[in-house]
Amino acid sequence: MKSDATAAVLIIGNEILSGKTQEANLKFMAEGFARLGIKLAEARVIRDEPPIIAAVVNELRARYTYVFTTGGIGPTHDDVTAESVARAFGVELVVNEEARRRIASSGRELNQARLKMATVPEGASLIDNAVSLAPGFRIGNVFVLAGVPSIARAMFAACEGELEGGRPILSESIDVYQREGDFAAALEAIAKRYPEVDIGSYPFSRDGRLGASLVVRGTDGARVAAAMTEIRETLAPAD
């Protein structure tokens, strides 16, 4: 059991950086990594440019246990993820026969564009796509998923069995209707007594009332619960 497993998410797509599209895959992947006991260390959003994609893939795969990419594996000219990952690994692009069979099974013409979706870096294995047939792929510690959220979710679920995590990261939270500036000192004192858990404070405004969501996270359930009990007793006593 690899308890120090780490991950990075690499979101490939000009549509996110132009403001056209709201990014919609990071949150569910982050929840998935937490459930699996894998620390999501960072996420990046980069443009559809092969030299950039290849360089960032190489940087991230050397640094983290797992790298998950989303986007850029469709049939159009702006889908450049497969060629970029092949470049990162220094391997050729090849047509994967199983991928070709799956895509052909739709009955639609297997033209050059569709054949591109069966083309993966040499040595890659396929990631099932329960939604629309065209698979993602894995090479080394890099998992290449589609960007369309419904497909990305299906592909992420298909990969979970291949990931070696640690103890799941547990989380408890409570909302308090106090200003952060009023409780920060008390919260910091508690955080210092529980160095093995992460305590976060996230301010909000709801229906004109200011407050904060206090979140305790860690792998030791007893310590997470004890820290939350102290927070509740100190900041939100049920007087």
Next chain:
Amino acid sequence: MKSDATAAVLIIGNEILSGKTQEANLKFMAEGFARLGIKLAEARVIRDEPPIIAAVVNELRARYTYVFTTGGIGPTHDDVTAESVARAFGVELVVNEEARRRIASSGRELNQARLKMATVPEGASLIDNAVSLAPGFRIGNVFVLAGVPSIARAMFAACEGELEGGRPILSESIDVYQREGDFAAALEAIAKRYPEVDIGSYPFSRDGRLGASLVVRGTDGARVAAAMTEIRETLAPAD
């Protein structure tokens, strides 16, 4: 006029990487940069850890014209952005008198926690916060904004006048109810004739119908319009 101005967005916050919170600032900032003619080259999400924040700030500020950070400037112990940016620039943290005055003007106790929100890297200038008084700050080409979306928006608007962009990046789009695999070759042929614009294809499924949103982006309005006309005539003729 700096027509090659670039930007990076740095999102600081464990709450995004744990899956607790949906990121909600990147899209409006991306739209703002496009409007200003600044190319948003990348975005990163990193954890609330000062050594990591400082290293990434230094990497990004050397590489891009502007760096915008969000998150981690509140009063609680997990708000570590100001100290991390000071570390990146090799300067001390100092209490900014104007920031102190603004925060004190709320009438609430100016305790240690609230004073922390008036503490910025030496040499920084303030970024107005029309929502909740506590300002952001700018040092060099790094703009440090709050993470709460309503405040981040107000702060971004307050910074716009300080940014030197180029020609606004124009965009036209059309939705076609065809499969990408069927039109990819025709679209690529058009993209090759218009190398000075970006043409993207973003597949969707709506009410059970598959299609794609085709987007043309560039600074030359005539070329953007011409490329879109070709796309419309080729892929969505009004027969």
